[in-house]
Amino acid sequence: MEKLFFYLAFFVFGTIIGSFLNVLIYRLPRGKSPLKPAFSFCPSCGSPIKWYDNIPLLSYLILRGKCRNCGGKIGFRYFFVELLTGVASVVSYLKTGLSYEYIFVFGFLAIIIAITFIDVDFKIIPDQLNLAGFVLGVIYTFIRDDFTILDGIIGAVVGAGFLWGIAYIYLKTRGIEGLGMGDVKMMAFVGMYLGWFGALFTIFFGSLIGAVVGIAAAYLSRSEDKGRFEIPFGPFLALAAVIYMFFGDTIKGWYFGGMG
Structure with missing residues (x-):
């Protein structure tokens, strides 16, 4: 039961980081700041996404991959990146256990994920x-x-x-x-x-x-x-x-x- 708790905790943490990776993947190759604006926004209409519509994995499923404001489609990749980063967090924990090394192994994987998706789209x-x-x-x-x-x-x-x-x-x-x-x-x-x-x-x-x-x-x-x-x-x-x-x-x- 204790192991299951840790797996779940590290998975949830990973999905949160995955949500931030989606910001980097969208903004960095377009020359936009990853910090400004601080809020996420719909790629179709540009309207800010409320916090309750920005919960990793769950919000995408609840809204069926659409913007609440304009109904525009939000690509499945956003969901996939969050899921993949959650899994990366768990396997990092399995490799390092509860130690400082987790930060560096998971950090390695998170950066690798962002690099991969940006390079696929923009070849940079x-x-x-x-x-x-x-x-x-x-x-x-x-x-x-x-x-x-x-x-x-x-x-x-x-x-x-x-x-x-x-x-x-x-x-x-x-x-x-x-x-x-x-x-x-x-x-x-x-x-x-x-x-x-x-x-x-x-x-x-x-x-x-x-x-x-x-x-x-x-x-x-x-x-x-x-x-x-x-x-x-x-x-x-x-x-x-x-x-x-x-x-x-x-x-x-x-x-x-x-x-x-």
């Missing part, structure tokens, strides 16, 4: 999110038993440097930009959390997933210019980073054990 990764993740990662190194600030710095340099090198070579050989600097900065943030091996795993595994999805999407696309078909890279880096966050020890042990 806001500097504010990468910087917040990097700073959080730096602070995290001072309370971790398995990691030092030097490990984090090496991870950031390897992650960002390696991806920048790939982007530079692609630009020189193809004459077009294949990767945005947002992806490079994201790898500095990810490397600060996961170290050099985790950063390399994120890049290679993320590239593998991205290549498979990209080939399939280009093949299924009705676009006539399939050679210029573009998909954002950030979500695949995000997925690979989350996998390493939770299974990194197993992956690293398997790799170096296999090398032996």
Whole structure:
């Protein structure tokens, strides 16, 4: 019964953070302040959303995904982000227990979620999110038993440097930009959390997933210019980073054990 209470508490907390992530996902790529106006508003009519219509998950279900004022449709993504962030909060708690580490693991996942949805829509990764993740990662190194600030710095340099090198070579050989600097900065943030091996795993595994999805999407696309078909890279880096966050020890042990 006690475990169920904690699961529920962390889930509810996560949905609240998810509601704020929806604000970031909507406002940051549009150049709007995440703090002003302080209230949420309907994307259709712009009217402020009352507090009782802004309860995570429940309000969306009660209003059936519509604005009370204008009846305009509110995308299912708002509900999904809140649900996903609630789940992320619970799995963070399962990984860390009741400790300070929860803040940093959940913070990592929350930023990853915001990055993913923004990159899907706009093919950009806001500097504010990468910087917040990097700073959080730096602070995290001072309370971790398995990691030092030097490990984090090496991870950031390897992650960002390696991806920048790939982007530079692609630009020189193809004459077009294949990767945005947002992806490079994201790898500095990810490397600060996961170290050099985790950063390399994120890049290679993320590239593998991205290549498979990209080939399939280009093949299924009705676009006539399939050679210029573009998909954002950030979500695949995000997925690979989350996998390493939770299974990194197993992956690293398997790799170096296999090398032996």
